[in-house]
Amino acid sequence: xxxxxxxxxxxxxxxxxxxxxxxxxxxxxxxxxxxxxxxxxxxxxxxxxxxxxxxxxxxxxxxxxxxxxxxxxxxxxxxxxxxxxxxxxxxxxxxxxxxxxxxxxxxxxxxxxxxxxxxxxxxxxxxxxxxxxxxxxxxxxxxxxxxxxxxxxxxxxxxxxxxxxxxxxxxxxxxxxxxxxxxxxxxxxxxxxxxxxxxxxxxxxxxxxxxxxxxxxxxxxxxxxxxxxxxxxxxxxxxxxxxxxxxxxxxxxxxxxxxxxxxxxxxxxxxxxxxxxxxxxxxxxxxxxxxxxxxxxxxxxxxxxxxxxxxxxxxxxxxxxxxxxxxxxxxxxxxxxxxxxxxxxxxxxxxxxxxxxxxxxxxxxxxxxxxxxxxxxxxxxxxxxxxxxxxxxxxxxxxxxxxxxxxxxxxxxxxxxxxxxxxxxxxxxxxxxxxxxxxxxxxxxxxxxxxxxxxxxxxxxxxxxxxxxxxxxxxxxxxxxxxxxxxxxxxxxxxxxxxxxxxxxxxxxxxxxxxxxxxxxxxxxxxxxxxxxxxxxxxxxxxxxxxxxxxxxxxxxxxxxxxxxxxxxxxxxxxxxxxxxxxxxxxxxxxxxxxxxxxxxxxxxxxxxxxxxxxxxxxxxxxxxxxxxxxxxxxxxxxxxxxxxxxxxxxxxxxxxxxxxxxxxxxxxxxxxxxxxxxxxxxxxxxxxxxxxxxxxxxxxxxxxxxxxxxxxxxxxxxxxxxxxxxxxxxxxxxxxxxxxxxxxxxxxxxxxxxxxxxxxxxxxxxxxxxxxxxxxxxxxxxxxxxxxxxxxxxxx
Amino acid sequence: xxxxxxxxxxxxxxxxxxxxxxxxxxxxxxxxxxxxxxxxxxxxxxxxxxxxxxxxxxxxxxxxxxxxxxxxxxxxxxxxxxxxxxxxxxxxxxxxxxxxxxxxxxxxxxxxxxxxxxxxxxxxxxxxxxxxxxxxxxxxxxxxxxxxxxxxxxxxxxxxxxxxxxxxxxxxxxxxxxxx
Numbered sequence: 001x002x003x004x005x006x007x008x009x010x011x012x013x014x015x016x017x018x019x020x021x022x023x024x025x026x027x028x029x030x031x032x033x034x035x036x037x038x039x040x041x042x043x044x045x046x047x048x049x050x051x052x053x054x055x056x057x058x059x060x061x062x063x064x065x066x067x068x069x070x071x072x073x074x075x076x077x078x079x080x081x082x083x084x085x086x087x088x089x090x091x092x093x094x095x096x097x098x099x100x101x102x103x104x105x106x107x108x109x110x111x112x113x114x115x116x117x118x119x120x121x122x123x124x125x126x127x128x129x130x131x132x133x134x135x136x137x138x139x140x141x142x143x144x145x146x147x148x149x150x151x152x153x154x155x156x157x158x159x160x161x162x163x164x165x166x167x168x169x170x171x172x173x174x175x176x177x178x179x180x181x182x183x184x185x186x187x188x189x190x191x192x193x194x195x196x197x198x199x200x201x202x203x204x205x206x207x208x209x210x211x212x213x214x215x216x217x218x219x220x221x222x223x224x225x226x227x228x229x230x231x232x233x234x235x236x237x238x239x240x241x242x243x244x245x246x247x248x249x250x251x252x253x254x255x256x257x258x259x260x261x262x263x264x265x266x267x268x269x270x271x272x273x274x275x276x277x278x279x280x281x282x283x284x285x286x287x288x289x290x291x292x293x294x295x296x297x298x299x300x301x302x303x304x305x306x307x308x309x310x311x312x313x314x315x316x317x318x319x320x321x322x323x324x325x326x327x328x329x330x331x332x333x334x335x336x337x338x339x340x341x342x343x344x345x346x347x348x349x350x351x352x353x354x355x356x357x358x359x360x361x362x363x364x365x366x367x368x369x370x371x372x373x374x375x376x377x378x379x380x381x382x383x384x385x386x387x388x389x390x391x392x393x394x395x396x397x398x399x400x401x402x403x404x405x406x407x408x409x410x411x412x413x414x415x416x417x418x419x420x421x422x423x424x425x426x427x428x429x430x431x432x433x434x435x436x437x438x439x440x441x442x443x444x445x446x447x448x449x450x451x452x453x454x455x456x457x458x459x460x461x462x463x464x465x466x467x468x469x470x471x472x473x474x475x476x477x478x479x480x481x482x483x484x485x486x487x488x489x490x491x492x493x494x495x496x497x498x499x500x501x502x503x504x505x506x507x508x509x510x511x512x513x514x515x516x517x518x519x520x521x522x523x524x525x526x527x528x529x530x531x532x533x534x535x536x537x538x539x540x541x542x543x544x545x546x547x548x549x550x551x552x553x554x555x556x557x558x559x560x561x562x563x564x565x566x567x568x569x570x571x572x573x574x575x576x577x578x579x580x581x582x583x584x585x586x587x588x589x590x591x592x593x594x595x596x597x598x599x600x601x602x603x604x605x606x607x608x609x610x611x612x613x614x615x616x617x618x619x620x621x622x623x624x625x626x627x628x629x630x631x632x633x634x635x636x637x638x639x640x641x642x643x644x645x646x647x648x649x650x651x652x653x654x655x656x657x658x659x660x661x662x663x664x665x666x667x668x669x670x671x672x673x674x675x676x677x678x679x680x681x682x683x684x685x686x687x688x689x690x691x692x693x694x695x696x697x698x699x700x701x702x703x704x705x706x707x708x709x710x711x712x713x714x715x716x717x718x719x720x721x722x723x724x725x726x727x728x729x730x731x732x733x734x735x736x737x738x739x740x741x742x743x744x745x746x747x748x749x750x751x752x753x754x755x756x757x758x759x760x761x762x763x764x765x766x767x768x769x770x771x772x773x774x775x776x777x778x779x780x781x782x783x784x785x786x787x788x789x790x791x792x793x794x795x796x797x
Numbered sequence: 798x799x800x801x802x803x804x805x806x807x808x809x810x811x812x813x814x815x816x817x818x819x820x821x822x823x824x825x826x827x828x829x830x831x832x833x834x835x836x837x838x839x840x841x842x843x844x845x846x847x848x849x850x851x852x853x854x855x856x857x858x859x860x861x862x863x864x865x866x867x868x869x870x871x872x873x874x875x876x877x878x879x880x881x882x883x884x885x886x887x888x889x890x891x892x893x894x895x896x897x898x899x900x901x902x903x904x905x906x907x908x909x910x911x912x913x914x915x916x917x918x919x920x921x922x923x924x925x926x927x928x929x930x931x932x933x934x935x936x937x938x939x940x941x942x943x944x945x946x947x948x949x950x951x952x953x954x955x956x957x958x959x960x961x962x963x964x965x966x967x968x969x970x971x972x973x974x975x976x977x
Contacts, residue, residue, distance in 0.1 A: 400877040643861060689863030732862075732872070735910045736881040740864050745872060745879045753860040753872045753879060 010062065017058040019385075021107045024051045026454040028100055030478075033457065036093045042082065048096070049078040053239065055103065060193060064110045067103075070121055072196060074099050077128045079235070091137065095127045101458055167198070167231045173251040175223035180247035187224070193240045198230025388484065391444050395631060398434075398441045399728040405434050406749035442629060446481040449527045449536070452490045453478040456498055456525060463502045470509050470519050471502060476526035482534045483629035489606055490536070490626075493599045497538050497622055498523065500596065505542035505620050515617065517541065533608075534628055539621040545614040547571045572614050576600040604760070607633060607650050635727045635756065637748070638704065638718040640685045641694030646727055646746060646756040647716065651706040655721065660699045673703060673715050680705065682715045683762050688741060695719045708763035716762070729756065741765055829927045835956050836903065836916040838885050842956045843916075844923060844949075849905045849961060853919055856900040867893065870915055875904065882913040888944075888964065907961050914964075923951050930958060 028051045031044055056071035077095075080086045102121040109116040127137050172194075176187055194200050205223040209215070228237070234254065241250055409427050453475050464471040482490075506512075506521035513519055524539040547568060554560045554574045566574075575596045603610045608626035627633065627650075635646035662674045663682075671682040682703065686694035695701055703715040727746035732739060732755075743758035833844035834853075859871030859882050868887035873880045882902055886894045894900060894915055902913040930947040947958040 396877055403877070689861075691861075691863075730877070730879050732879055735879060735912055736862070736869075736872070739862055742863070745860075747874045747877065751874055752858070753874050755860065755862075 014062060016385075017062065018107065018111045020058070021055055022451075024054055025100065025104050025107065026451055027051060029454040029457055030450070032093065032096055032100060035088060035096070040088050045078065045082045045088075049075065049082050052078060052103070055107070057243070059110070060189060062110075064106075066116045066121070067106045067110060068196075070099075070102065070106060070125060073125060073128050073132070074103065076232075076236075077132050079233070080132060086131070092131060095124070095131060095137070097461065099124050099128060101461070104458065167229055169255045170226075170228045170230065170234075170237060171251075171253045171255060172226040172228060172237070173223065174226065174241075174248060176220045176244070176248045178219050180244050181218075181220060183244075183247060185244045185247065187222070190240055190244065191224070191226075194226060194228060194237070197232040197236055197240070198228055200229075201227040203227075386444075388445075391441075394441050395445065398438050399631075401434055402438060402728070403747050403749070403751065405430060407751050410749050442483070442631070445484045445629070445631075447484050447487045448479045448481050449487060449490065449534070450478040452487055452494060453525060453527070455491065456494065459495055459498055460502065460523065463499055467502060468508060469502065469506055469521060471506060471521045471523060473498075474522060474524050476524065477528050480527040480529060480534060481628075482626065483631065485630045486534070486606065486626055486628065489602070489630075493602055493610075493624070494525075494536070494538070496596075496599050498525070501538060501540040501542065501620070501622075505540035505544075507543050511543075515543075529628075530625070533625050536624040536626070537621060538624075539619060541619040544616040544618055544620055545572050545575065545612070547616070550574050572612050572620075575612065576610065606630060607648065609650075630729070632726050632728050633756075634724065635746070636704070636724050637722040637754065638702075638716075639720045639722050640689070640718050641691040643689070643691050644722060644748070644754050645685065645689075645718075646754055647704055647706060648743075648756065648759065649724065651708070651759045653705040653707055653713065655702055655704045658699060658701070658703050663698050671698065675705065675715075678713075680713050680715050682717050683765070684717045686717070688762070688765065706759050708760045712763050714759075714763050716757070727754075727756070830924060831927055831930075833923050833925070833956075833958065834903070834919065835921045835923050835951070836901070836919045838889070838916050839891060842920060842954055843885075843945075843959050844956050845903070845905065845959050845961055847922065849907065851904040851906050851911065854902045854904065854913075856896045856898060856902060856915070873902070873913065875911070875913075878911060880904065880911050880913055882915055883964070884915045886915075886917075905961055914961075921951075923949070923956065925949050925951070933957075 028048060031048045031051070034044055035048070052071050052075045056068060056075055059067035059071060077086075077099075081088055081092070086092070102124045106116065106121065108114075109120075130137050174187075174190075176185075180187075191200075191202060203225045205225065206221070208221040208223065210221070215221075230237075234252070237252060238245075241248070405427075409431065412424060412427055415423075456475070457473050460471055460473045501523055506523070507515065507517075509519035512521065522541045524537065526537045526539075528535050551560070551566065551571050551574070554571075554577065555562055559574060559577045560566065576599070577597060600610050603624055603626065606626055607630070608624055610622065610624050612620060612622050614620040634649040636649055636652060638645050638647055656675070658673050664672050664674065664679070666672060671684070672679040673682055674680075682698075685691060686696070698717065701717045701719060702721060703717055704721075705713055705715050707713055727748075730745045730747065732742065732745050739755075741758055741762050742755045743761070744756045745753050746756055748754045832847040834847050834850050835842055835844035837843075857873065859873045861871045862869055862881070868884045870882045870884045870887075873882055884894050886892065894917070896915070900915060900917060901919050902915055903919065904911065904913045930949050933945045933947055944959050944961075944964050945957045946960040946963075949956050949958065
C-alpha cells in the first residue's frame with residue numbers, strides 16, 4: 001500500500017486520505033461524464049470543484065507539493081467555471097478529463113511514495129493556464145514554459161468577467177484560539193497556503209506572550225497580521241481559513257491598491273468564550289468537516305423489502321404488518337433480491353450534491369411516504385467507514401451461528417417429534433432472526449460496481465487515443481451491488497475485455513464511415529441483477545469477430561483439428577480457448593487483445609461464466625455472470641463411502657445412473673462413459689481420494705457430469721446424492737495448504753468438516769493419480785505463500 | 798537417563814525460537830522461568846511451550862484430507878476454523894495412533910497458523926529454569942530427533958522439548974510426502 005510510509009506517524013491518516021481520494025476521483029469521473037453530456041448545472045460544477053478542493057486540502061496537510069500545485073490551478077479553473085466567468089464547452093471538458101487523469105496519477109505517485117517525474121502533468125497544467133487566460137490551447141507535445149515550476153504566476157491578463165479581475169490587497173488579522181490547535185490545525189500550513197495565493201507580508205504580534213512562569217502551554221498567544229496582494233478572489237482566501245474559522249478570531253479586509261479600505265468583513269468568531277478550550281465545538285458547524293465519513297447513503301435497512309415475513313415491526317411506520325410465518329427448510333439462502341439496490345453507498349462529496357441526488361428530510365411520517373426535498377446546510381453523517389476486517393469477523397460469526405443453529409435444529413428432530421413445544425417454536429423463530437441477520441450482514445459487504453466502472457472511462461480514453469479511434473463509453477446500472485470481494489476481482493477482467501473491444505471490436509473512424517456507421521464507435525458497459533447473480537455486459541458496435549481468421553489461427557495453433565467443422569457460435573467461443581492466445585497474465589495489458597482465456601479462467605475461478613455473441617459487421621456482446629458473493633456457494637452434497645464432498649452446483653450439468661454397456665475402459669485403466677454419442681472421462685473419487693468402503697461397481701454408482709474450465713466435461717463417480725444446500729466457504733490454506741482436487745472446505749449442519757471439490761483441478765489430474773502427489777504438493781503448497789521461518793537449531797556440540 | 802554432553806553456555810532455547818517471548822519470568826538465581834505443557838506419546842514424554850497451546854480437546858472424528866501424508870489425520874471444525882490434526886506418533890515414524898475417546902488433541906498456534914497434534918495423554922504443566930534445559934544430543938537424522946530442540950529432566954523423567962515450527966513446516970511435510 002504505502003511502502004515507504006510504514007514508519008510515518010501520519011500513516012493511518014494518509015491511508016484514509018488515499019481512500020477518500022479514490023472515492024472522490026471515482027465520483028469525479030461520473031460528474032465529468034454528466035458534464036460532457038451537457039448537464040451544466042451549477043450543483044454539478046460545485047461538486048467537481050469540491051472534489052478537487054478536498055484533495056488539495058489533504059495534499060496540503062501531507063505536503064504533497066506537486067498535488068497541491070496542480071490542484072490549486074485546476075481548482076482555479078473550476079472556480080471560474082463555477083462563477084460563470086467562463087462557460088463549459090467541449091474543449092474545456094476535454095481539458096477537465098485530462099486534468100482529472102493527471103490528478104489520479106498524482107495521487108497514485110503519492111500513494112506509492114514514488115517520485116513524480118518532473119515534467120509530469122506540465123502539459124495539462126499549461127492547458128489549464130491557457131484556458132484561465134483565455135488563450136488557445138498549447139500544441140500537443142509543446143512543453144510549456146511553466147513546466148515544473150511551482151505555482152505559475154498568472155500574467156496580468158484581464159479575465160472576461162470581473163469578479164476577481166486584477167490584483168487586490170487584503171489585510172487579514174488572524175489570532176488562533178486554543179481550540180485551533182486541539183483540532184490539529186497548524187497556522188504554518190495556513191500561512192503557506194496564503195503565500196501560495198500571491199504576495200504575502202506577514203507580521204507577528206507576540207506582545208501577548210506572558211512571563212514564562214504564568215505561561216500556559218495549551219494557550220495560544222500569537223496574533224498575525226497578513227497583507228496579501230493577490231489576484232485570487234475573496235472566496236479563495238476564505239477557503240484557506242475554511243477549517244479553522246471557528247477556532248480563531250479572523251478579520252479580512254479588502255483594500256484597493258492605494259491601501260484604502262473598500263469593504264470590511266468581520267468573520268464572526270464562534271460564540272465560545274476564550275476560556276472555553278473548545279471542547280464543545282458543534283461538529284456540524286465545522287464547514288467541510290473532513291471527517292472520513294462524509295458519505296451519504298440511505299440506511300441499508302429497507303422497509304420495503306421485508307422479505308416474505310413481516311416479522312420485524314417497523315416502528316416508524318406505526319403499523320404492524322401481519323406477516324405469514326413461513327419456514328421452509330431450504331431458506332437459509334442469502335437473498336440478493338432483498339438488498340436495497342436503490343441505495344448506492346457511494347460517498348457524495350458534499351451536502352449540496354446530496355440535495356440533488358438524495359433528499360435528506362426529517363423523519364417521514366410513514367416509512368414509505370415520498371420524501372419532500374428539504375435543503376439542509378449541514379451534511380448529516382448517514383454512513384460510517386468500517387474496516388473490512390471487522391465486517392469479515394461479523395460475517396464469520398454469523399456463519400457460525402447459522403451452523404450451530406442448524407445443528408440444534410437437527411438435534412431437535414431427533415428428540416420427540418413434537419413441534420408444538422416451546423423449544424421447537426423457539427428454534428423456528430430463531431431461524432428467521434438468523435436469516436434476517438445473515439442477509440443484513442451480507443448486505444454490509446455489498447458495494448456498487450461503480451467503483452470499478454468508474455475506472456473504465458479513463459482506460460477507454462487512453463487506449464482510443466493510442467489507437468486513433470473515436471469511442472463513446474456508455475455505462476448503465478453502475479449502482480448494482482455485489483459483494484466487495486467480487487468487485488475487487490472484476491477490475492482486471494473488465495479492463496481486459498474493454499481493451500479487447502477497443503482493439504479488435506471497433507474499427508477506425510475511416511473504416512466505420514466506409515461501412516456506413518457513425519465515425520464514433522460505442523461501447524456499452526452495463527450491470528444488472530438477474531436471478532441472484534450479477535450480469536455484466538460489454539457490447540460494442542464494431543466489426544464483430546472475424547470468424548475465418550479466428551478459425552485459421554486456432555488451426556494454426558492446434559486448438560482445433562484441421563478437419564473439424566465448427567458452428568459460428570463455436571468459432572466465436574474459440575477466442576476463450578486455452579492456447580488460442582499467447583499471453584499468460586490478465587494483468588499483461590500491453591498485448592493487443594490477448595489472454596481472453598485467462599479472463600475466462602479468472603471469471604470461472606470466481607464461480608462465474610463468460611460468453612460471447614457476435615454478428616459480423618454489427619458488433620460483439622460479451623456477458624459475464626457472477627455470483628453476488630464469494631463467501632457462500634450452492635453445492636450438491638455427495639456421498640462416497642463414508643465420506644461426503646460438495647460439488648458446486650454451478651459446474652453440474654446433470655446426474656445419471658450409468659448403464660453397464662455405456663462404460664468403456666481405456667488402456668491405462670481410465671473409464672469413460674458414452675453420453676449422447678460423446679465419450680466423457682470418469683473421475684472415480686473413490687480412487688482419487690482413496691476413500692474406504694466405497695461402492696466399486698460402476699453400474700451401481702451415480703455419475704455427476706460437471707463442466708470444468710475450457711469447456712471440458714468430466715463425470716464424477718459418487719455413491720449417492722445427499723441433497724443440495726448453500727454452504728459457507730472456509731479456507732483450507734489458512735492453516736494447512738492446498739490439497740489436490742480440493743478447492744476449499746465447509747462445515748455441515750452436524751458440525752463436521754466437508755470438502756468442496758475443485759472441479760478444474762480434478763479435470764487436470766492424472767486419472768491414475770497418486771504418482772505425482774508429492775510433486776504437486778511441492779509446487780502448490782510452497783507457492784501458497786505459507787512457509788514458516790525455522791531458524792536452524794545450531795546447538796553447540 | 799541419557800548422559801548429556803557438556804552444556805555449551807551459549808545455548809538459549811529462546812534464541813532458536815522454541816520459546817515465546819512472553820513465557821518467562823526472571824528467576825532469583827539467574828536465567829528465566831518458563832512453562833511447558835508435557836504429554837505422552839507411547840513411552841516417551843514431550844513438551845511444548847505453554848504459550849503456543851490454544852486448547853486441549855478430547856479426540857473427535859476428523860474429516861480425511863485426501864492425498865496428504867499419513868500423519869495428517871484430517872481436519873476438524875474448531876468453532877468455524879478448519880484446523881488440520883497431525884498424528885504425532887505417526888510423525889515420528891511409529892505408525893498411526895489407534896484413537897480412543899481417551900486420546901487427546903492439543904491445539905497449537907504457530908505464528909498465525911492453527912493446528913492440532915494428536916497425542917496419547919497430557920501429563921503435566923512443568924515449570925523449569927532455562928538454565929536447566931539441555932541442548933539436544935547430536936542428531937543422527939532419525940525422524941523423531943529432527944524435531945527436538947532441548948531436553949529437560951523433571952522428577953527423574955526425561956522430557957523432550959519439541960520444536961513445533963519445524964514439526965509443521967510445510968517443506969518438511971512435503972518431504973515426508975515424497976518419502977511416502
